[in-house]
Amino acid sequence: MVRMADVARAAAVSTMTVSNVVNGRPGVGDETRLRVLAAIDELGYVVDATARSLRTGRTGAIGFVLPELDSPYYAHLADRLSDGARRRGRHLLLERTGGTREHELEALSFGHLRRYDGAVVHLVRLKAADLARLHLQTPVVFLGESPVPGRFEHVMMDNVSGSRDATTHLLRTGSHRVAMVGGRHEDTHDMASLRTRGYRQAHDDVGREVDPALVVEVAPYTWEQGHRAVLALHERGVAFDAVFCVTDALAMGALRALADLGLRVPADVQVVGFDNGPETDFMVPRLSSVEPGNAEMAELVLDLLEARIQAGGPAGRLPHPTTAATARLVLRESTR
């Protein structure tokens, strides 16, 4: 391992001069600079980011702790955050929890977050009570549906009105029995619950009852499960003339299932997804979906985080979670 001191000795200068050269600071003579650069090149010296971080107290990195990478929603958000971080002169590092309680706790404990100047954390298993017990030393902005103690920054998509709009559209365009794939029977305050809330509100708005048989709980939110859920409804003999899915992936699987059943979309059955991923435009038929507004959300999150980093602490006084982006229904061929 080549150290700064080795370079200094080789160039017959002090480590400070090497440091100044490496960091492009002014006040180094041209001849000296060249000598130092030559020594660096010859020895193959590379600065040690760890030592620098320890000394300066900053890492230049922002962390994004997320449940899954293999999901278009997170992948897209991660790309947005990565770009945004770069624009702010920082690097985004991603860390996957796999959506398990154990790994979420691990990511927030043991000082792992100290690797970052600040972190964006999307939890799915940990609850407010767990968070209350943690001593975070790093500025954090929480994402996602789990409630978070009031002292923390929290950004959340407008799940309820997004799915309310989608369901309302289905009910207003002649569908009477709207299935909700990925919905929840009990409100556990997760993403699926919030989207189910909007679905129920839309029914309330037009004075219609929700048939519990139409709400199908599924996990995970994959094409396969969407496919299965629709086939299952059909096999159980539950009549439906529209399908609202809590994610695009479920909706895409649902489309496949409807094709298997010989049902026409949207003539026999309308379909709406949630996430508005780039694939929606290329399904057969093109999938209508709720656009969650990731781009705005990424910017908002990074701005909040930056402010926290400047202020220098993880907690603050914002009493309420912030709703980042207004979800917006995008109509394509799978709806009337």
Add this chain to the structure above:
Amino acid sequence: MVRMADVARAAAVSTMTVSNVVNGRPGVGDETRLRVLAAIDELGYVVDATARSLRTGRTGAIGFVLPELDSPYYAHLADRLSDGARRRGRHLLLERTGGTREHELEALSFGHLRRYDGAVVHLVRLKAADLARLHLQTPVVFLGESPVPGRFEHVMMDNVSGSRDATTHLLRTGSHRVAMVGGRHEDTHDMASLRTRGYRQAHDDVGREVDPALVVEVAPYTWEQGHRAVLALHERGVAFDAVFCVTDALAMGALRALADLGLRVPADVQVVGFDNGPETDFMVPRLSSVEPGNAEMAELVLDLLEARIQAGGPAGRLPHPTTAATARLVLRESTR
């Protein structure tokens, strides 16, 4: 910021005792341990990962430097690597370059890799000549198609035989004019070139010429571009009865375009993708695709990296790139 010394003072012990408690090392009296734990809890102490790393010389993390997250291929591979790293007692951190030369260089320079005990690096822009100039201090395994100086570990998917098999199948099942969406006219030794090589070899094998008009260069590899490429072929009046795409996303866009054109798949036109993502099974019709063998590849990569970490250096003597996984054609409904 609460330091170990603060805890030590509060518990009336030395920092060493606190360190021993924090790290679960033996040789601490029960009563002392409890006093220390109480102090840790009260002060909200969290170890500083940076300081620990500086002292111990290890970070416990493995880096994965990759071009894009918003692509099913990388997302899937990242998940595999993340799981594999965890099984080996390490954490995977991801870093996105965006596939630009500038950011790829940046990721490998400035000692950024020193944040990791080892790194998996997938380059798309940097060439062997660039790498030859770099002084890497961290054990690295390179992924992807770019050639890499012989002293570095390099794992690569078997692109050529994968696409050769796919094309051979198309030619043997009655297709005479196989379009290659995402192919290359000149061999630039990237992923697309290698897959085009296999496509050409398959033609050679049966003594058939490749019509250059059938090879459509596109970028990026999205549904949208696949859709466009097929429509463009049709508009130009180029006849084709099969489409081989360098990625699944292109193939999915192609399926959509064929539906738009009123062509039946596979009766009029056969389609094959590459990556064998989970969605292939839910397309209409289900998409035949080449399975790249990510799971095996992830394991191989991590094993090689671990060996390098133990050996303690980035370079070695393996003279040839290793071909990780044998790509394998998976037939579904989009082929005959």
Add this chain to the structure above:
DNA sequence: ATGAAAGCGCTAACAC
């Protein structure tokens, strides 16, 4: 079972 001293590789602050 516990503690004191030294130092990981770097940079801030201040000499010269």
Add this chain to the structure above:
DNA sequence: GTGTTAGCGCTTTCAT
């Protein structure tokens, strides 16, 4: 323009 000193927060080593 360049060097010296001190110390970031932790753990290794050795003493008690």
